Amino acid sequence: MRRLTAVDGRAAALGLFPGQKATDATALVPELIIAEADPAADAAALTKLVDWCARFSPAVAADPPDGLFLDITGVAHLWGGEAAMIDDLVRRLAAHGLTLRVAIAETPGAAWALAHFAPDRSRCENGQAATALAPLPVAALRLSQADAGQIGRLGLRSIGSVAALPRGELGRRFGSAVLKRLDQALGRAPEALTFRRPPNPWFARLAFAEPVSAPEDLATACNDIAAVLAARLEAEGQGARVFDLAFHRLDGRAERLSIALSLAGRDPAAVARLFQPLLERIDPGFGIEVVTLAARETETIGSRQACFSSSFGGGGPRSGGGAPNASPDRHRPPTSASPVLPPGGGERDDQDLSPFIDRLTNRLGAAVVWRAEAFASHAPERAAARRPPLTRPAETAWDAGRPRPVRLFRRPEPIEVIAPVPDDPPVLFRWRGQARRVRRAEGPERLAQEWWRRPFDDPAAVRDYYQVEDETGARFWLFRAGLYDAENPPRWWLHGLFG
Amino acid sequence: MSRAAQLMAVRGKLAALENRKGDVLPFGDRRIDACLPGGGLPLGCWHEAIGEGLESETAAATGAFIAALAAPLASRGAVVWVMRRQDLHAPGLASLGFPAERLIQVGAPSQTEALIALEDALRTPGIAAAIGEVERLDLIAGRRLQLACERHGAAGFVIRRRLYGRRRSDGLAAAATTRWRIASAPSEPEPGEPGLGPPRWRVELERCRGGRPGAWIMEKADGPLCLRVVAELGDRGLDTPSPIRLAG
Numbered sequence: 001m002r003r004l005t006a007v008d009g010r011a012a013a014l015g016l017f018p019g020q021k022a023t024d025a026t027a028l029v030p031e032l033i034i035a036e037a038d039p040a041a042d043a044a045a046l047t048k049l050v051d052w053c054a055r056f057s058p059a060v061a062a063d064p065p066d067g068l069f070l071d072i073t074g075v076a077h078l079w080g081g082e083a084a085m086i087d088d089l090v091r092r093l094a095a096h097g098l099t100l101r102v103a104i105a106e107t108p109g110a111a112w113a114l115a116h117f118a119p120d121r122s123r124c125e126n127g128q129a130a131t132a133l134a135p136l137p138v139a140a141l142r143l144s145q146a147d148a149g150q151i152g153r154l155g156l157r158s159i160g161s162v163a164a165l166p167r168g169e170l171g172r173r174f175g176s177a178v179l180k181r182l183d184q185a186l187g188r189a190p191e192a193l194t195f196r197r198p199p200n201p202w203f204a205r206l207a208f209a210e211p212v213s214a215p216e217d218l219a220t221a222c223n224d225i226a227a228v229l230a231a232r233l234e235a236e237g238q239g240a241r242v243f244d245l246a247f248h249r250l251d252g253r254a255e256r257l258s259i260a261l262s263l264a265g266r267d268p269a270a271v272a273r274l275f276q277p278l279l280e281r282i283d284p285g286f287g288i289e290v291v292t293l294a295a296r297e298t299e300t301i302g303s304r305q306a307c308f309s310s311s312f313g314g315g316g317p318r319s320g321g322g323a324p325n326a327s328p329d330r331h332r333p334p335t336s337a338s339p340v341l342p343p344g345g346g347e348r349d350d351q352d353l354s355p356f357i358d359r360l361t362n363r364l365g366a367a368v369v370w371r372a373e374a375f376a377s378h379a380p381e382r383a384a385a386r387r388p389p390l391t392r393p394a395e396t397a398w399d400a401g402r403p404r405p406v407r408l409f410r411r412p413e414p415i416e417v418i419a420p421v422p423d424d425p426p427v428l429f430r431w432r433g434q435a436r437r438v439r440r441a442e443g444p445e446r447l448a449q450e451w452w453r454r455p456f457d458d459p460a461a462v463r464d465y466y467q468v469e470d471e472t473g474a475r476f477w478l479f480r481a482g483l484y485d486a487e488n489p490p491r492w493w494l495h496g497l498f499g
Numbered sequence: 500m501s502r503a504a505q506l507m508a509v510r511g512k513l514a515a516l517e518n519r520k521g522d523v524l525p526f527g528d529r530r531i532d533a534c535l536p537g538g539g540l541p542l543g544c545w546h547e548a549i550g551e552g553l554e555s556e557t558a559a560a561t562g563a564f565i566a567a568l569a570a571p572l573a574s575r576g577a578v579v580w581v582m583r584r585q586d587l588h589a590p591g592l593a594s595l596g597f598p599a600e601r602l603i604q605v606g607a608p609s610q611t612e613a614l615i616a617l618e619d620a621l622r623t624p625g626i627a628a629a630i631g632e633v634e635r636l637d638l639i640a641g642r643r644l645q646l647a648c649e650r651h652g653a654a655g656f657v658i659r660r661r662l663y664g665r666r667r668s669d670g671l672a673a674a675a676t677t678r679w680r681i682a683s684a685p686s687e688p689e690p691g692e693p694g695l696g697p698p699r700w701r702v703e704l705e706r707c708r709g710g711r712p713g714a715w716i717m718e719k720a721d722g723p724l725c726l727r728v729v730a731e732l733g734d735r736g737l738d739t740p741s742p743i744r745l746a747g
Contacts, residue, residue, distance in 0.1 A: 360616055406588060406595070407587065442695050467695060471685065473682075499561075499567075
């Protein structure tokens with residue numbers, strides 16, 4: 001039997017409705033134009049629409065056959081509010097000839113109910129879902145036909161009347177599905193949406209005929225899949241900075257690992273080696289049937305890896321700083337006359353160091369492997385900024401004329417001080433229970449807190465730094481917080497140690 | 500291949516090996532270079548630096564001295580500094596003449612990780628020196644460091660530093676090629692100059708394989724070598740009469 005699956009506005013005005021027999025419809029409206037339903041094409045179009053909606057939110061999920069969920073948490077302000085965002089969405093889709101109904105609510109369930117049964121473009125503030133949904137019919141809860149029918153037969157017409165029933169009885173009478181949908185709509189139960197991710201073209205997959213679980217098998221699989229993906233990357237001249245490896249277990253869980261490279265690369269042996277120490281974290285369970293490897297943050301790296309060799313300390317003249325284009329010099333084999341280490345050269349080839357940096361960052365984390373760079377700030381604790389180790393040093397440098405300690409304390413330590421007023425360096429100070437007599441001193445160097453970070457009239461915003469040396473020759477970096485004040489003597493702090 | 504040619508090849512290989520082994524970093528002063536085998540700080544092995552008292556916690560003078568010592572190596576390759584407590588201040592290193600903006604700094608969460616990172620750095624070609632702040636290390640760890648250093652002729656420096664609030668741990672590793680005891684020394688500015696002179700250190704070479712111990716006052720200097728010897732210190736053991744002093 002042929003039935004209508006969808007009707008347009010004019011057909012609906014003539015009294016046709018989805019689910020109606022096609023023969024009945026043609027009998028009512030003889031000039032009706034019927035097109036064959038094509039669910040696959042509908043689904044493909046919906047997927048396209050989901051991808052298009054990525055302009056509104058990074059998290060968009062399809063709700064087949066004809067709905068979309070957009071997670072707009074934290075993005076509505078980019079349009080100047082939710083109402084403006086809805087207007088923009090509707091205007092753009094209307095320009096494509098689509099008709100739609102939009103609603104915004106705190107849960108997917110509530111938004112679905114409002115979009116389908118409330119006036120178009122209704123918005124419900126957080127915490128108002130129960131009141132907003134109360135007058136809507138029970139079908140707005142996304143129930144199965146049978147459940148909705150049964151609730152309707154008992155005379156419960158609105159969500160409000162269902163929600164008012166005691167929970168226990170509701171569950172006993174209609175089953176847990178109704179309770180779950182009600183809770184999801186009102187935000188009392190979580191609901192997982194399957195957001196569509198942009199497809200990653202750099203993806204490799206290995207499936208096994210028999211599930212594997214032995215550690216050496218995992219290591220082999222890791223090597224193999226790295227080689228598969230590397231071959232594809234190499235063919236396209238691409239390298240990646242991040243590799244995600246996933247072991248899909250028989251029970252459906254996926255064990256995931258990822259590594260990051262400091263320079264984009266694709267050497268399968270290097271990638272596999274970085275994964276090796278992580279493999280022991282993998283719990284194979286009943287076995288692993290599929291391994292996938294995805295490469296992210298890809299970039300063109302040319303033939304840089306072709307002449308990469310870690311076995312030579314300094315093979316031939318270097319073309320400096322990891323330039324992607326390999327100069328002809330670099331293909332020259334190392335001669336015995338070339339020194340093991342390039343002498344006196346400021347230029348280093350970072351290529352040699354990148355495997356080492358990668359091992360460190362994957363083991364310890366990228367935050368604790370760094371290179372200090374001069375940052376234009378008077379605050380001593382901000383003068384050295386952390387940069388990734390293999391970035392090119394900036395032209396800026398620290399002012400050599402200003403004495404700075406070798407060890408800088410994260411928090412200055414309080415000290416007791418005997419100092420002549422108002423502006424002299426201390427003659428004696430006590431730090432960690434030990435009194436030290438100052439033999440020589442230099443200073444003060446007045447450093448003010450940056451006014452855009454702290455109000456300028458804050459007395460502690462000015463620090464007078466002194467470099468003092470005690471009788472043993474140990475050097476300290478002290479400062480007085482604030483200006484001299486007879487009533488409130490300023491406090492003294494120790495901020496660092498010179499060598 | 501003739502016998503003579505084979506012999507030549509073997510001699511050439513041996514010379515290359517010995518050359519690498521014998522690579523040294525001279526201090527540029529006979530008073531200290533004479534104590535060291537090969538006339539300078541040997542490279543391709545690791546050195547230990549110890550501070551006394553509070554210095555064993557803060558490692559300020561030790562760190563500054565090692566930075567000044569390792570500064571000439573920075574022109575030969577990368578330098579890595581592995582630390583537990585991340586309080587190294589790069590502008591301070593820069594004022595000692597060390598190219599701090601190229602120093603690779605590593606913060607290790609534990610002693611074991613610090614040693615692993617240090618060893619890994621020393622094994623990596625292109626790294627001229629690696630400095631590690633380590634609380635204690637046993638003979639096996641010392642031996643591993645030595646093997647890593649020999650791989651590419653990198654110089655290793657281990658600064659013995661305990662964490663704040665930790666009890667002092669003794670038991671010195673005997674595997675280091677040299678052991679230095681570093682303390683700060685009062686500076687002497689030029690007569691008539693106010694303020695502080697260049698930083699000075701009291702440097703004691705306690706142990707040196709193939710050399711002999713000694714003690715010096717050293718000062719930060721401008722120029723390619725960041726250190727110069729101010730004075731050689733004599734044997735101060737007046738209260739313990741020891742007529743014969745054994746080297747080694």
